[in-house]
Amino acid sequence: MLDIKTEFTTNPKNKPAVEALGFGQYFTDHMFIVEYTEGKGWHDARIIPYQPIQIDPSAMVFHYGQAVFEGLKAYKTVDGKVLLFRPDRNFARLNNSNERMVIPAIDEAFALEALKQLVTIDREWVPDAPGTSLYIRPFIIGTEANLGVHPSKSYKFIIIMSPSGSYYKEGINPVKIMVEQKYVRAVAGGTGEAKTAGNYASALKGQEIATAEGYSQTLWLDGKEKKYVEEVGSMNIFFKINGKVVTPALNGSILPGITRDSMIQVLKSKNIPVEERRITIDEVVEANKNGTLEEVFGTGTAAVISPVGELKYLDEKIIINDGKIGEVSQMLYDTLTGIQNGTIEDTFGWTIKL
Template identity: 80%
Template sequence: MFDIKTELTTNPKEKPASEVLGFGHYFSDHMFVLDYTEGIGWHDARIVPYQPITLDPSAMIFHYGQSVFEGLKAYVTVDKQALLFRPEQNFRRLNRSNERLCIPTIDEELALEGLKQLVSVDREWIPSAPGTSLYIRPFIIATEPNLGVHPSKKYQFIIIMSPSGSYYKEGINPVKIMVEEQFVRAVKGGTGEAKTGGNYASALKGQEIASREGYAQTLWLDGKGNKNIEEVGSMNIFFKINGTVVTPALNGSILPGITRDSMLHVLKSKGVPVEERNISIDEVVEAYNNGTLEEVFGTGTAAVISPVGELKYLGDKMIINEGKIGEISQMLYETLTGIQYGFIEDTFGWTIRL
């Protein structure tokens, strides 16, 4: 259906041992590349050996930040098959980010086929040790050499892949989170709901301050009133209050996480009461003070779920569930990873076996 040329490497790299993988340190032998030229459209789909990108110093990505990216994974299941988890949702979200950043949308079917073929070519790069996976990073950059402030006329869409170690080497341990009181991640009408590099750059200062004080992540509040909760680090956030799981409603400044959406489906399928709405930091503090704040957890591709054991706000520390992982967090983690690694039947139709 699609003409994707393949050039195999003549110098394959040595694959690292699973115990040294970490995250984002090693890269597979090949990458998928697709070019865009105004007047022609997206063209020249190809799989080539992993290699540096050569760009003109005036390429617009360096000056005006026109870029978007995605993150997903490939897994080896218990029956030794390669599996992708909801990849079509990633390319759908990539196009929503494209529209916000004035980048031409891609053919989602072509992107998915390119990904399937790339994973097949580098199938042996998917690690099989428990908890490991092949992290996949599709991204688009503006490549036109021009310093004029306007959307680029040239782009490259590239997919690279990185074998990644187990996120939780010693079990799921709740993390400490600091509520950010000075900086904001994004505002409604900005680029918060797009997956673009600038959002992550603007979050680094808050992360730096939190790390300096011994906290794993920053809990971001809204950019207008500095009261409503939005995200935690680069993850979506959930609260279990008096038996109901609450997560901030998507409002234009929150990234619509695919793991977030998956968690909502699982919760509803299990009969757990769920609400998507505005939730303020004051409501969380009140729930903590009256004993109804039962669990807090973040969700994202890398960790799947990250339980929160402590929140710090205005100098006060709130210890959540005695600093232990809660029943809902544990159930969600086991369910989603069970589907991803093939331990549990995928009744949602989320997985693609290659």
């Protein structure tokens, strides 16, 4: 395992007020970085003051999009401890993305140790107000200075951190989602199940359209038939239909969300029926018409859980549960955030205490 050198900042930043946090706008005093060079492997691991990075204009990430990232959080407990939530799963998923994008694998145990050291150094940046957390962004970019189309021969693996509030301005209040009809996000065999930068760039047009119509996010349908529900731009999606929770099965074009997996495990532990399968948008519309569509919610690291109060499909507006948060959505939110902030016992073994 590599040694990690540490350089402490001599100019610490002022921490933002809790009410000003938002999402991803402020960054902590330090960052982690390690280099990769073909033939040498990963080397020169270090924690340094947060600062710009310098890479060549011809770095391959700018031209061919060789970039992957993760998102996870650290939480402050009521007794002042700091908890990480399932970070091992994030680094395992990062390596899955690496495989798809032809990026060298990282040592997951080393990455976790680096993260622990970084969060420990900047632990005073972990906010303790309800609904807040320290958002953590690990990412890898191809840095070789070369315009030839091939996998980069050099990379940077960086971790930056940002104290954050709610991802959506609505917080835990239901959001409005628009079903995208023209554009597609991903197809099976593509990069949809990898957390790569290009997936999010291709989703921006749908987001722009949704925002212009007053909706928070886009719900994407499958890229082949535009028939099956896949995921929201920043979340996996769940539907409670006639007492059963249904979520689209992982099919190669859907990101395997860690919060998604956590919610499924919580549902099963509460003996609430949950099913992973293909679900058409027409089935959702029909369930609304016959009165069996009881709840809709999204799950993701940034938002944790986000109830959906309205779906727009074609020219039809579907109002879910009178636009209010549902019983199951509230239970899942309370359970997961309780585990994350230490007020509920972690019987799943998901948290790591620093």
